[in-house]
Structures are given as structure tokens and as C-alpha cells.
Amino acid sequence: MKSESISNWVQEKLVPAIAQFTNTKFIKCMQEGVVACMNATMIGSIFMLLMIPPFPATATGGFVDAWRAFSAANATWLNLGYQIGLNCAGFYILLGMVNAVCKHENAPVVNNLVLSVFSYICLQCSFLEGGGLDIGFWGAKGMMAALIVGYCVPELNILFKKRGIKIKMPDSVPPFISNQLEEMFSSVGTVIVVFAVKLIFASFGTTLGAFVNGLFAPLFSASDSLTAVLIYCILVRILWFFGLHGNNIAGAVVNVVLTQNFVANAEAVAAGGKPTYIFNSAFQNWTTQGILFIVIAVILVAKSEQLKAVSKVSLAPALFNIGEPTTFGLPLILNFDIFVPYLIVFALNGAIPFMACKMGFMNIPYVDVPFTVPAIIKVFLQTMDFRSIIVYLVNAVVCVLIMIPAIKKYDAKLLAQEKAEANQ
């Protein structure tokens, strides 16, 4: 009865509220915009990894030396690939955002794209002394501004067009010419607004990017804390518990910050420094590993037919970080028998690696790896540190031990049900 009323409340109140939030135009466009830079960051990560061999300066040996020699011999264009891939992530987000806005508004993409790129350069870039454009704000530093420009500029252009800021051409003018001219007037209106904004920021001696980053600085520093990690892990799992895709919902907002943290780490490593932001989009993968630990606990103790069947089906996907068979098969949704240990396990998935990074026991993740790579390999590839495997194994043992009593209790309940059904 209790779980039924909660379920009803979730269906009637929570789901519509969350759906309304995640379906907001800006949030939807932001999701699409951030995804647009993922391919480039992936390619950039490979260049960066090969450019900076992940070994301590004191390490020597055949493979280490060979990698260093390769990196030195190819340094120029490896750096080029890194710069184009990772250091322009903000620019790619801008393109993705404009495309998403145009798709939602059913507006022409090319004109809005040109206008937005123009505005982004105008608002973000300055000229170098010897000539040329300073693109220092195209990477992690420019992501927030890219989201704002990518959303506002096409919206403004579309608004001007809708409000009739255009010159109606006579019917005798061919449509492709009249369309261009009509677009031109709304574009000029948008450019005037962009220049006005530029002048306002310039009068305060700043740029849009610098201003926005200053505004969001507390958010970024707060995001890189154990509290933020725990809130994220628990929130995602509570949403999953109610049958909602927690990662997608929370990710709609959090991914922007985490991607920016990830790119900032990559920039730091490329500059010869060390990554500083622990909670980044690569670290995020650590927070989803609990599913495999739950499956292992089930395999170790389950006697009921239901759990045995679920464990057989779930193990292979869980090894590749796919949790749906476990989530829907066990189930983890609205399963009050294992709710508390389930939350603890996922909170520890975030807390243990975070603390390990904080205490310097393992490197901070700074390499992008597809999330279907088995976790034990992935944690090494993300950190390029063998100690991360030890942290992963410790995390696994702790989580399995926490899950075993709850799974035992749940299994006994299912076993009793199965016996009762067999006796009927």
C-alpha cells in the first residue's frame, strides 16, 4: 500500500514536474549542444594522451622511452590535433547549440550559424599584438559563453524576423534573393545588439566569457567537492529508484559543468601541469559502477530462481557498464527491500574514488574513454595510473559486502514466495 501510494505520487506529481523541466527548450538545446563536442573531445583526448606519456618523469624502460621518443618526434602535429579537438570544445558546443535551437524553432541553420560564430568571435576573442586572433576562450573557458551565445543569438534573430524586421520585396524578385535580403535585416538587428553587448563588457574591461566564468566560479568550485559528488550520486539513484533516467535528468544540468571541468583538466595536463578538477565528465563514469557490484552480490548469495535468472542475464551487460537488465530485472525500481544499501553503494562509488584522488592516492581522471569499456580497464585508461585499479577493487569489495545482507534478505523473501507458489 505504502509503495503504491509513493508510486502514484511519483507518476502524478514528480514525473510531470521533471518532464516539464527537462523538456524546457533551453535544457534540451543545452543537452544537444554539449553532446556536439563529445566527438571532438574524444579525438582530442587521443592526441593528448599520445602527446603526453602518462608516466612519472623518473620512469624509464623500453615502452616508456619508446612512447616518449614518439611523442617528441610528433610533438608539433600531436599538439595541433589536441588544440583542434579539445581546446576548441567551446566552439563546437556553440555549433551544436545553434543547430539545436534552429531545429526546435524550425529556422534555417546556416544563416544563424554564421551569425552566432560571428557574435562568438566578436564577444569572446581579442586580437594578438602581432596580429591574429586569440582563441584562448574557445576551450573550457568559453563553454558557458558558447551556451549563452548559441542560444540567444539565433533566438534574437528569429524574434526579429517574426516581429517583421525585414523588407518585403516585390513579387518579381526571385525567392532565393528576397529570402537572403529578408534574413539580412534581422541579422543586422542582431549584430547591432551583439555590438552593444560587446561595448558594455568592454567598458568594464572584460569579455562575455570572463564575466560569465566569474559569475559561475562559485558553482564550479562547489561542483568539485565531496558534497557535490554525494548529492549527484544520491539524486541520480533516487530518480532511477522511481523509474526515471537519473543520469539523463541530472546530466541535463550537471554535464555542462563536468565537461568544462574535464576540458580544464586536459588543458592543464597539456600545459605540463596536473589535472585539478576531480569531479569531471570522466570521473562521472566511476559513479555508475555499482550495478556490477550488485550483480556480483546477487551471484554470490542468490538461491531464488528469479535472482539467479536475473544475475545470468545481467552479468555480461554489467561488465560493460550497462545497468538496465539489473535495474528492471532485479528490480531496483521501487524495491524498498534493498533501497538503503543501494543508495549507500552508489554514494560510495562516488566518495571512495573522490577521496582517493583528493588524498593523492590515484591520479585524477583526465582521459575520455567510452563508457562501455569494462570498468577495471576503463579506470586505468582514464587515470593512466595502476593505483586506480586498486581503488576500484577496494570499492568493489566494500560495495559487495554492503549489498550481501540486503540481497540475502530479499532473496529469502523471493524464495518464500516461490515455495508458496509451488505448493499451491
Place this chain on the structure above:
Amino acid sequence: MNLLIIGLKIALLLSWCLTIMEVVKLYREDTGVQMKFDWLAYMNISGTIGLTLVSLFAVIQNNTYVFTTGLIIVTIIMVWFLKERLMIAGDHKAILGSRMIDLKDIRKVSAKFMTLYVDTKQGTIKLYAPVTERSVTMKLYNAGKRR
């Protein structure tokens, strides 16, 4: 050694050419072919493209040839692994890894342990972790259901 690396680079290019030619062939022979991939598949393709770029542009030097050779071999394996998992469908035909089949030949589509099993008149085709998009899988599934 230099010749070996040049040969491997050519082999890498040929691997990509074969993959692209397969897709182009489907485009020419069928209608409604769309290059749609889900996010994961895109990441997979991006990673392989990244490695390919590094391998192709790697300079040929005596002190780096072992590492470069290893890197190019790994990349060739990755490209073939990608090719064998590619799944694209048109209105009447589909690429399933290295094979092109008629959709009307599909009898049944099922999945188990990250592997897609496509029963066709010619036999069962297994595709481990297909690089594709949901709508393509549905197209195949619907083709099998119509039988």
C-alpha cells in the same frame, strides 16, 4: 623498416576505404540510407578516427619505428573491429558487419549478451556490440516480424 611502416599506413588507408566502399555500395544500391548512429557509436567511431589520424601522420624515424608500427597495427585492428560491427540499413538492404543482406531475407532478430543475432535465409549473422542507432535495429526487427 621505413617500408614496413609505409606499407602499414597504406593497409590502414585501405581498411578505411573498404569500410567506406561498403557504405557507398549500399547508398548506390538502395534508397533511404541514413548514416545514423547513437551517441556511443559516435564515440566509438571518433576514437577510431583519432587513432587513425595519429597513425597516418606519425613521422617515420629510426628511434620511433617500433612504437609507430605497434600503434598502426592496433589502429588497423580497431578499424576492422569497427567494420565488423557496423550496422546501417536502407529501405531494402542492410549492412551487417562485412555482409550486405536483403531486408526481406531476415527471418528473426534477437539479442543476447551484447550480441545481435540476425536469422536470415543464408544463416545466422552474429554482430557483437553493433555500431548503429536504435531506428536501424527497429528496421531490422520489423523486417523480421513481417515474415
